[in-house]
Each structure stands twice: as structure tokens, then as C-alpha cells.
Amino acid sequence: MNWPALATLALIVLAMALFASEKLRIDLVALLVLGALAVLGLVAPGEALAGFSNEATVTVAAMFALSLGIERSGALEPLIRLLLRIRRPWLLTLAMMLAIAPLGAFVKNIALVATFVPLALRVCQRTRTSPARVLMPMAFAAQMGGVCTLIGTSSNLLADTLARQHGLPAFGVFEFTRMGALLAVAGILYLMLVGRWLLPRHVDAELPEEGAEIGKYVTELRLGADSPLLGRSIAEARLGERFGVYPLELLRGERRMWSPRSQQLVAGDVLLVRGDWDKLEEFRRRAGLENAPETRYERDGDRPRLLAEAMVAPASALEGQRLRETELHWRYGITVLAIHRRGHVLREKLSDTRLAVGDVLLLLADEETMPRLRADEALVVLSEREDAPRTPRRALAAVAIMAAVVLVSALHWLPIPIAAICGAAAMALAGCYGRKDVYESMDWKIIVLLGAILPLGTAIEKSGLSQWVVDGGMALVGDHGPLAALAMVYLLTALLTELMGHNPSVVLMVGIAASVAHAVHADPRPFVVAVAFAAATSFATPVGYPTNTMVYYAGGYRFTDFMKVGIPLIALFCALSMWLIPLFWPFHPGR
Template sequence: MTSGCGSPHLRNRAGTMMRRPVAAHGDEDETGDDVELWLTLAVMAGAVVLFVTEKLRVDVVALLVAVALLVLGVVTLPEALSGFSDQATVMVAAMFVLSGALQRNGALVAVGDLLARIRWPWLFLLVMMALVTCVAAFVNNTATVAVFLPLVLAATTANRWAPSKFLIPLSYMSQTAGVCTLIGTSTNLLVDSMARETAGVGFTLFEFAPLGIVFVGICVLYLTTVGRVLLPDRGIPGSETADPIGVYVAELLVPEGAAVIGRTREAVPGDAHADVALLGILRNGVAVRGGDAVVEAGDRLLLRGLWPDIDAARKALKLRFDHVARDLDGDISAERLHVEAMVAPGSHLIGHTLSGMRFGHTYRARVHGLHRRQLGIARPLDQVPLTVGDVLLLDAPAKAIDELRVDRGLIVMGARAQRKVDTTKATLSAIVMAAAIAAAALGWMSIVASALLGCIALVVLRLLDPDEAYEAIDWRVILLLAGIIPLGIALQKTGGAALAANQLINLVGHYGPTATLAAVYLMTSTLTEFMSNNASAVLVVPIALATADSLGVDPKPFLIAVAFAASTSFATPISYQTNTMVYTAGNYRFSDFVKIGMPLNIIFLITATLLIPRFFPF
């Protein structure tokens, strides 16, 4: 344990725990410690509020936490910056690069070809889950879903199956498979790093595997039996059975002679188009207030509805899209397509507006519609900050599709031919990934060293150029890890973790360590449903370590509970990025995740409580 950590306990060279001696002026030191404790708890409370409300991005919140603790004097400068040199941060960045090479070079496109050949829904589901498990155990699960999502959509649409029957299993399996190895999720790496730093306890590459495989088996069994009954049928995209929640907001210009000129808000778009709702009237970019507002030429109308209904209303009312950028028209004889593209987790588009990033000129495409779960939009579409899961309906020339597909910030969801695969680069990328994992598994070098060596090999072999390697890293996750680690240090130094552990032990400790383990798992799982999985792990790891210390038992079972609970979050669409991705693509409702995910959360809680002590004895 590093000397800067300042835990209430220190490890001697033999590895045993020693109490820190009490200072001569105990009262003064205790008063100072109390002040630092309350300051730490205040910072943590503020972080929890910001994580839950999402007023700021999680990486910004993490950096605010680190800076606040430094300015308040709770942590030293080396401690505040320790997250940037932490092996978890470096490891996660390296794994993003290794995963990015597989995705960019098309190493997984053959998987899509295999899925497209299957004609039985039950077999398709089983094969999809098996493939996702094999990939997500070693590749970041968000990247895994980003690759599989368009493949599953294409295959299900071609077979006339409802995607909603398969996309929740895609998300759930990617999460469950991630707990099978140390590198399956960034959360596993974070828990391992914090445990090594504060308690000298760590995990090997495949130490999670026995319990993880049990979880995978339970998830497969649940999704192929109970899940098949609970999974909703939201219809096939483009068919008459499609569920009407997959609606868009479109911004249409009112030209001279349009049928809506002179109508009041209540009369637009009219009885003939009752399935289309008017969200607002924009005049000079500002919403016109009042129910008696009258539409004028030059206004823009925000209409909400299914795209065929909006298009029908547009034609009937003689509205049009505002082609303000005529230079985007290009060859008017060229084939143009409507393309659905989702804003991916970690996308560089998140938080930016279409106008601010000059989206049309960057992608040579116009945005005709915006789909998101909350459609209370009252401003021009090009002024709406984008968020993860937003789906843009783009009008683009056919030749622009390839550029859209290779952009990491967007996931093209249209059922169109995939880009060609460079077989040599794809094969070499897979070999480099396998070699990095094998070197660590065989004990030849640490996983950090082997992953960094793999990244260097990718660049030297020109499987990725340096710019592509940097682009493959989700810097929001890196900054989150680096910024939030000092909070764990502060909780250890000030005794905040011990305080929470004592409260937990007072509540359930008299029932034994197994009951306390269940409480730690439940606490982590509940927090993860409402905030970042990494953030919840950072908050609970110090508590888990202090709890194990107070009970006088091995901390590993409690750390495993935190890692598994934080990495398997099923009950809400906002609890995990993969849930958010399929939420939009599958036209799910919020209640679908509660109905399907809550029982699975409970099953995993019971399973973890019973099996963790068997695999990792107290």
C-alpha cells in the first residue's frame, strides 16, 4: 500500500494489517479528521446528485471531484493526479485501442454473415448470444454492441422478425459476458486497481471466469425461457405492425402558398393528419407562444409522428425541408438515401448541436428528423444538443454511407451492405488481440504490459495509424476513471468508508458475512441503476474493503460482489450504455426493462450471495 493513501490501517511488509498509532494530540487531530470527513462526504453527495441528474457529463463530474478534494486539502497533489497513472486507466485505454482495431478492420463482419444465414428465431437467438459472449469477454461490451447492433437489425428485418425480441438479449449478454474476465469491462479493471492500491489485493486475468460462466449460463437460460415470453413484439421496422413509439420530430419550412398559412396552433396539421402532432411554431428561430398563434409564411413547424405520417402531412400541406445549404445538393441525379444513424456512447457528437459542428458539411448529409425517447423539443433541430441514443434520419447521397459507417460517433442502423473487409488486416488485428491476452494469461507479462505492447504492434504493422488509435479511445471513460479514483482515496483517508461500513455492519452484520455480502451487492446494484457503473463501483469499493476489515474476513468476496453488481445492470434503460443503445433501436418502453431486467437482477443477487463464498471463501 502506498504511503500517500493514509488509510486507517497500514500493511506491513508481511502483508498483515496494522492499526495506525494515535497521535499525541488526539483531540486536535480528530477535529481535523472530522472536518475532512464531512468535506469528503459533501463532495461525494454532490457527485452522486450530478451523476444521477446528468446535469454535467460524468467525466466532467469526476474531474470536479478530484479538483474539489485537492482545493479543500483532503488529498495531496500526487493523490489527486494518481488516477492518470493508475494501471486501470492505462489498461482501459489500451483495451479500447485493441478493440478499435477489430472493429475498424472488420474482423467481426463475418459474424454478421453467419447470423444472416440463420432462418429460425430460436437458433438465431442462441447463436447471437454465444457469439456475443465470446467477443464481449475480451472486447469492451459497448464496442461489442456497437458492432452487433446493425448486424442484428439487418438480419431480423430481412427475416421479418421483430428486433425487439433480440436487442435486449444482445445488451444483457454483452454485460454478463464482460464479468468473465478481468478485461471484459472497465469496471473490473477499476475494482482490481483500487483493491491493489488500498488493500494489496488483486485478481488474475481469468479469476472471475468460474463465477462469470455460471452467470452467463443463467442469463442464457433466463432469456431463452422466461425472457422469450416477457420480451415485447414492437413490430418490424417499416411495417404496419411497427409500434408507434418510434417517432421522429421533423422541422419543416412553411413556404408561400402552404395550406397551413393562417391556421391557429390547434388547427395544424388538421383532422386529416391526426397522427401527427404540432410541437411548436418557430419564427426567426424562436418559439411562438400562445394557443392563438397563427402560422405565417417563413415559419418553421416542429412536427412529431411516425415518419410516413410526417411525410404524408408534408406533401399534403405543401411544406418542405429547408435546403439552406444548396452546396450539399451535389449531383441532383445521384441516388439519395434516407439513413438512420444513432449517436453512439462516447461519441464526439454528444453535447454538441448540428449547427455548432456544421454537421451537414462534415457528413455531406441533411438531418430530416430526430428520434429520441423524450420528444418535448421546442427549438430548431440544429440547436438541440445531441445525446447518446439519439437517432438522426439523414438525407444523404449513397456514396456518403461508407463515410458514415466508419465514423465512431455514429452507428448506421439501416439494413444495407456492410463495408468490405480487409481480410489480412482483420486477421492480424485478431491475432494481436489474442497474443496480448495469451501473454498475460500465461504469466509472461502483466496484462498492462501485454496490452500496451499489442497497441504498439497495431501501429507498427499499420493495422491502425496513430490518429485512429487515439480516436478508438473513449476519453470520457479515461477521464472518469482518472478523476474519480481520488474520491476512493479520500474516503479511505478520512474514515468515510469505515463510517459507511460500520453502519452497514450495524444493520446486517449480526446475520454474518454472507448477509453483509448480499447487502454490498444490493447497494452496488441499486446505485448502478441510476448512475455510471464505474462511478458506483468507486463509491462502494472503499466501503466493501472497510466492511471486510471490520468483519475480519478476506475482502475478495466483497470486491467480486461490487464488480459483478456494477457490471450487470438490467432494470432501467439508463443504467448501462448498452441498454441505452438498444432502447432506441428496439423501440422499447422504459417498463420493458423493469419487467425483464428486475427479475434477472434478483436472480443474480441470489446467485452471487450463494456462490461467491464458494468460489471465494471468506
């Protein structure tokens, strides 16, 4: 192996370690790799920057905008209202998968999961079911749907672009649909018949007494001078029976009262209470109380405000900080009204609460600050109650524009990047984005990752590392024909995806897959398809795919839960792929 190949291999190993450790952001890791490739002369300056003008990078950015239009216009709300009527947990799991898998073929997976996580949590809370029974199948279904179309996930677009760079014809928008639909059906059946028995069955330990509804948030409410609760005790007020809220502590100044239920309430007392936000709000209005966190800050003017739910993200800088130390109010002008932590009842003042990954914060924010808040990687905005109306006209416009983009691309009237850009512009003109700035809402980490990591594929080819890997792989496979080589490519891609994510693994593997195909005298297209499917269906770890990471904390999973459910599912998909790929993309077409 020559020096360029050794240097490229060292950079790949370093990148894999950094991706897996999550100590640095994925886009920063990609930029470091890009800089090293250029400084070491492994790629020319023009090749180093080519990734940012690549069709895949541009198309992914435009598809993010289209997905945002679908999400923000309220096009999913009728489906959400329908799912909210479900009472049985197993039926909710099935309905969620059947709804999300088709949507995942056209809508960004992270946006889908972020939209449906609050819904799933509400239904699980109502039916007293562990969210762990629902959230993992939901995340897996989003991946299964994403692989069904060329535009369903960024790794499919990336695989198509890299394949064309190797002289292969472009894939059609729906070319993956037949195989993707069959795998999705098999995956849903597995999750309903086998996977459900492997999912954890734990539920929250701190439940109210039988017959009562479990509260979601803990907040602080201050008694005003005209509150009807003045002079009464918490026990006399019967808050749980009358309002469905549950008092946890009584705070008077800096003191915690030694007998909160029997203590007579006075003006200025702060009640630490737990409940659903709607019931807490009703209790606050009827009892003449104030949101204590909000009264600490003065509002500027009469700007419209909205309620939002935001989850503390994995590897967030907020983890371990007390709420008062986070400076969220000063950075975004937001007020944290309440906190929900799965499996725990918080009994501290909100300002003294140390945040943990997975905590859900109920925020009161000015509308114009929400785009900046959504762009903050420390938080995942789960839902918003907006002042801006989500009209049926905007929802229909968003759906019609997305359908037009898909149709125009499928019929080859316009290239996919051009169709997607035109669709994004049309959604902006139709007001599908509301007042939110699409640039602020874009997932720029993924865009930068794609642009910066693509030159690594060029370095793999130029340095000769690709041929060295192919020679080693073929020596391992031996003379067992193209099917054995296809299985090797699939499994190697699946392994790399669990370690470093789906997009980097596609960049590493497409060129290698094409070389393996030439080594066994087969058409490279089925090998590229294997890379695309293996990369887009990452089930074995919570870090292999962003949707897995989101539900990992919201569902209270352990790392091994993903392995128990995901590894058999990967094995099932691999076995089915070895049958279906040669069927739909023959090794020797035309024979």
C-alpha cells in the first residue's frame, strides 16, 4: 500500500472513531477530514470543494425545505387527529408504522419522528403504556419508508450521485419502491409478531393513585392576592379531584413548608404541581394563579408568543446545567414554564433543576425567536402551539407542490435538483413556511456533512485504497460468485453505518461496491443498491441513524434494547435483499 492510500486509510479510521464517539459534531468531523485531504494533497482544491456544488447536496437542501413545508403547513394534522383516537397500544404501534412508512418516502425522517413523538407520548400516557413499546417501531418505520424512493433519504440521493460519477445510469425516483415496500411489509410484520416481545415493558414507577391521570409536566404556580385558594390548605382544595393536578411541594420564599398539604396558603406562595399542561392552565385560570417562572422576567412589548415543547438533545451542552445557568432566557427571550422527565417526579424549584438528556421543556417564546431555537443543536423542538393559523389552503398547497415535484422528477421532465428547488420556492410563495425562516430551520449539519465528506470518496479512488480493500474482500469471499460478494458489500455497509452514520458509509462504500462488481464480472447497479439499502436501514444502535437517537431518550431505552430488536431485523433485511436485489437488478442484464 502506497503513502496516499495509507494516509487516506488513517483519515478514515480517525473519522470513524470521531463519528462513533460523538465528541465532535458530525459536520465538524467532516470539515476536519476535508481540510486534511486538501492539506495532504490527497485531493486537488477543486475536488475538495466539489462536494458543496454536488447534485446530492443541493437536492437534500431543497428536500429539507419541502419537508418543512409539509410539516409547518399542518398537512399532517388530520392524520394526527385520527391517530389520537386510538386507545390500544398495539394498534397505535401498527397505525403509527403504517402511517409513517409511506410518509417517510417523501418527508424528512427526523421531521416525521419529531412530529409524531409528542402524539405517541400523549396516547401512551392516556393508556398507561410504556412509550418504549411504540417509539422504536415508529423510528424504524421512518427508515423503512425513506428507502422506498430516491428522494426519501439523503443517503439514497448520495448513492445515486456517486453511482453516476462511476458511469452508471441514474436511478429513477420510484426505482427502489418495489423492493423497499416489500422490506417495509416484512419489517412491520417482524416488529408486530416478534419485535414486540423483545421491546422493554417497563413503565413509569411514579404513577398517581388508581383512576387518576398521570401528569406530564412539573411547574410552579404563584398565588395572587385575589386567589380563591387563600386561607385554605392544599388538602381542602382537593386539587387532584377537582382539577386533575397533583401538588408536590409548597414553597414560601426560599423555604419548603414542612407540611405542605395542611399548611394554609397565603399570597406569594408558590405551588410546585404536576399535570397535563391543559389541566394546569385551567387550574391556573380558575384559581387565580400566575406562572411563577414567567413573573421573573419582564416582557418587551406585545409581540405574539407561543408555547413550544423542546427536548434536551443527545450530547447537548445543557446536560447537567441548572436551569438558571443555561441562559436560555437571555439568548432567546424564552421562559421555561415546566419540565417533564420520564420516570422521575421532579421536586426541586425549576431554576435549581439540573437538566438531563431527554428532558422535555415547555417554553413560552416570542414567535420570531423560534427559528433560532430550532436551529440550536442543544434542543429538539417537538411541537409548537402557534398563533399563526394553519389553514387547509396552505396544507393542500404544500401537498400539491410536493406531489408535483415527485411527478415532474419521476417523468424526467426536470432533473430532481431543479424540480426540488422550484418546489421549495413555490412553497415559500404559497406561505407554507408561515413566518418562519426556512434558512434558520434547515438542518445545515447534514448539508455541510455531505459537501465536506464527498471528497473522501474521491481520495479513496485516487489513492488506490479502493482497489486494496476490494482485493482483501475478494480474498475473503473467495470464488463463490457475485451473490457472496453482494452479501459482503451489504454487511460491510451495515457495519460502517452503525459506527459512523449512513451518509459517510455511502461515500466510503459506493466506489468499493462498484469495484467489487467489476471483480466478479457483474453489473455494478445491484451492488450500489445494496449499499443504499444497508445504509438507510440502521437498526442495531441508537447512534446509527438520527431518528434512533431521538427515540432513545424519549422512550427510556437502553443501548442493548436496540441490539435485541435491531440485529435480527438487519439479518432479515439482508436475507431478503440477497433474494430481491438480483431479482430486480440482475447481475448480468440482457443475458
